[in-house]
Amino acid sequence: xxxxxxxxxxxxxxxxxxxxxxxxxxxxxxxxxxxxxxxxxxxxxxxxxxxxxxxxxxxxxxxxxxxxxxxxxxxxxxxxxxxxxxxxxxxxxxxxxxxxxxxxxxxxxxxxxxxxxxxxxxxxxxxxxxxxxxxxxxxxxxxxxxxxxxxxxxxxxxxxxxxxxxxxxxxxxxxxxxxxxxxxxxxxxxxxxxxxxxxxxxxxxxxxxxxxxxxxxxxxxxxxxxxxxxxxxxxxxxxxxxxxxxxxxxxxxxx
Amino acid sequence: xxxxxxxxxxxxxxxxxxxxxxxxxxxxxxxxxxxxxxxxxxxxxxxxxxxxxxxxxxxxxxxxxxxxxxxxxxxxxxxxxxxxxxxxxxxxxxxxxxxxxxxxxxxxxxxxxxxxxxxxxxxxxxxxxxxxxxxxxxxxxxxxxxxxxxxxxxxxxxxxxxxxxxxxxxxxxxxxxxxxxxxxxxxxxxxxxxxxxxxxxxxxxxxxxxxxxxxxxxxxxxxxxxxxxxxxxxxxxxxxxxxxxxxxxxxxxxxxxxxxxxxxxxxxxxxxxxxxxxx
Numbered sequence: 402x403x404x405x406x407x408x409x410x411x412x413x414x415x416x417x418x419x420x421x422x423x424x425x426x427x428x429x430x431x432x433x434x435x436x437x438x439x440x441x442x443x444x445x446x447x448x449x450x451x452x453x454x455x456x457x458x459x460x461x462x463x464x465x466x467x468x469x470x471x472x473x474x475x476x477x478x479x480x481x482x483x484x485x486x487x488x489x490x491x492x493x494x495x496x497x498x499x500x501x502x503x504x505x506x507x508x509x510x511x512x513x514x515x516x517x518x519x520x521x522x523x524x525x526x527x528x529x530x531x532x533x534x535x536x537x538x539x540x541x542x543x544x545x546x547x548x549x550x551x552x553x554x555x556x557x558x559x560x561x562x563x564x565x566x567x568x569x570x571x572x573x574x575x576x577x578x579x580x581x582x583x584x585x586x587x588x589x590x591x592x593x594x595x596x597x598x599x600x601x602x603x604x605x606x607x608x609x610x611x612x613x614x615x616x617x618x619x620x621x622x623x624x625x626x627x628x629x630x631x632x633x634x635x636x637x638x639x640x641x642x643x644x645x646x647x648x649x650x651x652x653x654x655x656x
Numbered sequence: 657x658x659x660x661x662x663x664x665x666x667x668x669x670x671x672x673x674x675x676x677x678x679x680x681x682x683x684x685x686x687x688x689x690x691x692x693x694x695x696x697x698x699x700x701x702x703x704x705x706x707x708x709x710x711x712x713x714x715x716x717x718x719x720x721x722x723x724x725x726x727x728x729x730x731x732x733x734x735x736x737x738x739x740x741x742x743x744x745x746x747x748x749x750x751x752x753x754x755x756x757x758x759x760x761x762x763x764x765x766x767x768x769x770x771x772x773x774x775x776x777x778x779x780x781x782x783x784x785x786x787x788x789x790x791x792x793x794x795x796x797x798x799x800x801x802x803x804x805x806x807x808x809x810x811x812x813x814x815x816x817x818x819x820x821x822x823x824x825x826x827x828x829x830x831x832x833x834x835x836x837x838x839x840x841x842x843x844x845x846x847x848x849x850x851x852x853x854x855x856x857x858x859x860x861x862x863x864x865x866x867x868x869x870x871x872x873x874x875x876x877x878x879x880x881x882x883x884x885x886x887x888x889x890x891x892x893x894x895x896x897x898x899x900x901x902x903x904x905x906x907x908x909x910x911x912x913x914x915x916x917x918x919x920x921x922x923x924x925x926x927x928x929x930x931x932x933x934x935x
Contacts, residue, residue: 454674460664460667461664462664464668464672467675473914473917474679476913478682478909479863479864479881480864481864481866482864482884482906485884485885486685486902489888491681491684495697496696496697496701498681498684501700501701505700530681539924542921587770590773591772593773593867594881597866598885612773612775615775615776616867619779620871625779629779632773632775632776632777632779633776635773636773639771639773639776643768
């Protein structure tokens with residue numbers, strides 16, 4: 402049911418109407434699905450890229466300090482400014498940096514944020530660009546703290562590079578990776594400003610994750626009741642996910 | 657030996673490429689902010705052009721001025737940072753030192769408030785502020801900012817207080833200084849660094865905030881994150897002005913980020929590191 406913004410108490414009590422409506426609302430299921438894709442892919446990308454980068458940077462003889470400083474740059478920027486940046490200077494057709502590169506390579510011009518097929522990939526790329534440095538810095542700090550003797554011993558035992566990584570490095574930095582996964586999952590679930598600035602949830606509903614759907618319902622379509630119900634579902638999902646993750650983490654810490 | 661040198665070169669090349677990927681959009685915006693709107697649209701993009709300061713002049717003093725918005729952001733972020741410190745320091749000290757009954761529970765509560773998606777909180781905030789006439793006021797927005805900056809600051813400060821040996825204040829307490837005087841004269845000077853880092857992070861988060869600002873602000877209270885949309889509309893994009901405005905909006909946080917660079921990891925993982933259960 403709808404609530405008048407200026408007099409929200411006039412509508413009466415809706416009971417569970419708003420929640421019942423959600424079950425039959427394809428836009429809700431679509432946004433839930435997008436939330437899942439967005440969260441899972443950004444977290445996986447950040448961890449994989451951040452870990453690879455950290456391993457790479459550890460092996461270069463100099464320039465580590467420069468990498469650390471460059472990594473701070475995206476982190477401190479306001480997500481909304483990052484979203485606007487990408488929308489205009491990086492991803493806009495013809496003028497944007499990415500288009501300049503793809504045109505130079507003969508791959509043609511693309512409407513990265515206007516094409517429903519590409520828009521979701523684009524907003525995932527934006528999030529990954531801004532927050533991979535977080536994973537990188539946390540994992541790098543953890544890697545730097547490892548003692549070199551462990552690896553010396555393994556090298557004497559002729560363990561291959563992959564074996565050293567799989568059986569020594571990875572278990573030792575697992576706590577750092579777990580922290581990154583937990584924090585980034587929570588933050589991906591509450592992502593809003595960058596997508597709002599880049600696509601506003603569009604084109605159509607192709608980047609409308611649950612956050613955007615709740616916002617649009619509440620403040621564009623002025624249906625505060627249903628918007629609040631969507632937001633409550635999002636809160637419940639976030640709490641459930643964080644509960645499960647901290648459980649897993651505690652078990653991992655004990656084992 | 658040469659194979660090894662080659663590998664090092666490849667690694668450095670890869671690292672440099674990634675460095676470029678991170679730094680380039682920002683450098684590109686910096687470059688764009690000195691172009692005329694016509695130079696921006698040139699293809700292939702020009703790297704050599706006649707730099708102009710007109711965008712900055714327009715964005716600061718012209719018809720599209722974001723100066724009032726920079727002032728708005730400074731007031732909101734500055735006041736909420738100040739208030740946060742005033743409340744967070746004693747609260748964190750209490751959590752770190754006193755034997756409080758619900759320590760664990762309050763620790764988890766503080767952590768949970770960090771995790772909740774702001775979209776889930778915005779409607780109740782909106783309705784409450786509307787009822788008390790707090791929409792589009794500095795007081796209203798600052799109060800809402802405290803809801804996310806206080807828990808964050810408390811968590812961060814607790815970790816700094818816990819690093820200080822208890823003996824220090826025990827000596828002060830034996831000399832019959834009260835808790836508050838011990839905190840003020842003995843403990844606070846020890847956590848000066850921690851307070852500086854906390855200040856930077858709290859200010860940064862407040863300065864960058866967008867959702868609360870756009871929904872709970874308005875024409876009077878309009879932080880710079882919201883004002884960025886002035887330069888962009890369905891009909892046209894003011895590329896160079898957007899770039900200049902963004903550079904101005906980002907300058908303070910970039911400076912603060914560089915100042916706090918050694919502490920970034922700690923600031924970002926606060927709470928998660930200790931996992932809610934205090935030991």
